[in-house]
Amino acid sequence: MVPQTAVRVNVCVFGSGPAAAISAWMARQATSSVLWVGGEWGGLLRPFRHGCATFNPFPVFPVRESPVYHRLGLHQYAADASDVQAHEWGDWRDKADATWLPKSLLAYQAAQGAGRGMARSLKLFGPKAGERPLPLVQAKFTAHYGPERPQWTRVGYVKGLSVYTHWMLGTSSRPDIHGAVSRLDLPRRVLSIGDVDIAYDLLIACVPLPDLLKVAGMVPQLAFDSGEARFSVFCAAEFTVANHLLYDDRSDSPFYRVFVPLEQYVIVQFAAGRTPESVDYTRLWEKFGVRMANWVADLHVPTAYPLGPDGAAIETTRSDLRALGVVLCGRLAEWRYIDLHEVDWGAIRAAVEH
Numbered sequence: 001m002v003p004q005t006a007v008r009v010n011v012c013v014f015g016s017g018p019a020a021a022i023s024a025w026m027a028r029q030a031t032s033s034v035l036w037v038g039g040e041w042g043g044l045l046r047p048f049r050h051g052c053a054t055f056n057p058f059p060v061f062p063v064r065e066s067p068v069y070h071r072l073g074l075h076q077y078a079a080d081a082s083d084v085q086a087h088e089w090g091d092w093r094d095k096a097d098a099t100w101l102p103k104s105l106l107a108y109q110a111a112q113g114a115g116r117g118m119a120r121s122l123k124l125f126g127p128k129a130g131e132r133p134l135p136l137v138q139a140k141f142t143a144h145y146g147p148e149r150p151q152w153t154r155v156g157y158v159k160g161l162s163v164y165t166h167w168m169l170g171t172s173s174r175p176d177i178h179g180a181v182s183r184l185d186l187p188r189r190v191l192s193i194g195d196v197d198i199a200y201d202l203l204i205a206c207v208p209l210p211d212l213l214k215v216a217g218m219v220p221q222l223a224f225d226s227g228e229a230r231f232s233v234f235c236a237a238e239f240t241v242a243n244h245l246l247y248d249d250r251s252d253s254p255f256y257r258v259f260v261p262l263e264q265y266v267i268v269q270f271a272a273g274r275t276p277e278s279v280d281y282t283r284l285w286e287k288f289g290v291r292m293a294n295w296v297a298d299l300h301v302p303t304a305y306p307l308g309p310d311g312a313a314i315e316t317t318r319s320d321l322r323a324l325g326v327v328l329c330g331r332l333a334e335w336r337y338i339d340l341h342e343v344d345w346g347a348i349r350a351a352v353e354h
């Protein structure tokens with residue numbers, strides 16, 4: 001039997017996506033005793049390769065005005081970037097007479113006069129958006145589409161890659177120990193990976209919350225529910241302009257949005273419940289002025305949009321974990337519908353310094 005090696009650190013970071021990379025970087029600003037453990041590098045920002053091209057198929061764009069943009073020095077990696085140009089296509093008003101349950105996301109958005117937001121909710125979540133309360137996504141939709149929304153500028157792809165990916169590559173952000181975490185003993189504050197036991201004071205967990213609870217042997221008292229995002233990648237015979245994001249708000253269209261990370265690659269994100277097989281693309285290629293596009297791959301992100309459980313139950317879980325020395329970080333770890341610039345990085349840094 002291989003003997004277990006024991007390691008002691010102040011901060012252990014668990015995860016391998018951008019939230020883990022940023023957490024590890026920030027923790028190291030405050031203490032030298034940091035160990036980062038995780039699986040396959042990059043999370044949703046792992047680059048996709050096709051022929052000689054490398055690009056990020058998911059549009060994860062930093063917000064220029066956000067504290068994280070300045071704190072990480074993302075401007076150094078965004079020198080060549082243009083801001084994302086978002087366009088609407090189609091008319092959302094054909095859903096203005098939709099019926100929905102009180103306290104549903106749609107009712108909430110209607111009360112704010114956020115018609116376009118409603119159209120997008122339907123595209124993203126399908127009938128779920130109107131059939132039941134969705135408290136976890138309300139905040140994000142208010143921030144993004146409500147009347148008081150901030151004027152953000154999102155920084156687009158640089159040579160096909162998200163600025164966050166450039167930052168991760170530029171800072172050589174990699175987990176110190178690579179592999180699957182086999183056990184997490186929360187009361188003893190010990191995480192086991194391979195034959196290493198890591199004793200920590202603070203664990204920054206950047207993996208989906210249901211997975212964290214599972215590896216900790218906790219039976220969740222919550223029924224987790226999440227949405228999914230489906231994409232198809234196409235290589236066009238002609239060039240299109242990168243950094244354009246096109247939202248198709250027409251309710252009966254199968255497309256949610258379309259974007260171009262590199263001049264020749266078009267990524268289609270489908271509306272809820274629509275699959276690539278049954279779709280007529282003619283309207284899309286006409287809109288883009290592209291005559292022919294070859295299918296490259298279908299991609300599926302199964303847990304992109306956490307929908308449940310309700311806000312109060314998740315708050316209790318977060319504070320129970322906090323009492324055990326665990327801070328959650330990232331959309332799926334916090335189980336909140338947020339972007340990276342909306343993570344409370346100040347609180348995470350304070351927890352490390354404490």
Ligand SMILES: Cc1cc2nc3c(=O)[nH]c(=O)nc-3n(C[C@H](O)[C@H](O)[C@H](O)COP(=O)(O)OP(=O)(O)OC[C@H]3O[C@@H](n4cnc5c(N)ncnc54)[C@H](O)[C@@H]3O)c2cc1C
Nearest residue numbers: 016017018019043044059060061207211304330331339340
């Ligand atoms: C279509 C789309 C568009 C988006 N646009 C934006 C945007 O513009 N701006 C933005 O900030 N965010 C955006 N997001 C959200 C984006 O996913 C996150 O902000 C970002 O990827 C979060 O990073 P993360 O590290 O928390 O999660 P992820 O990137 O999902 O990484 C999670 C990591 O955890 C690992 N993991 C999963 N399960 C386990 C397990 N059981 N054990 C160990 N490791 C595990 C995975 O391998 C992965 O490496 C978008 C998401 C989608 C789907």
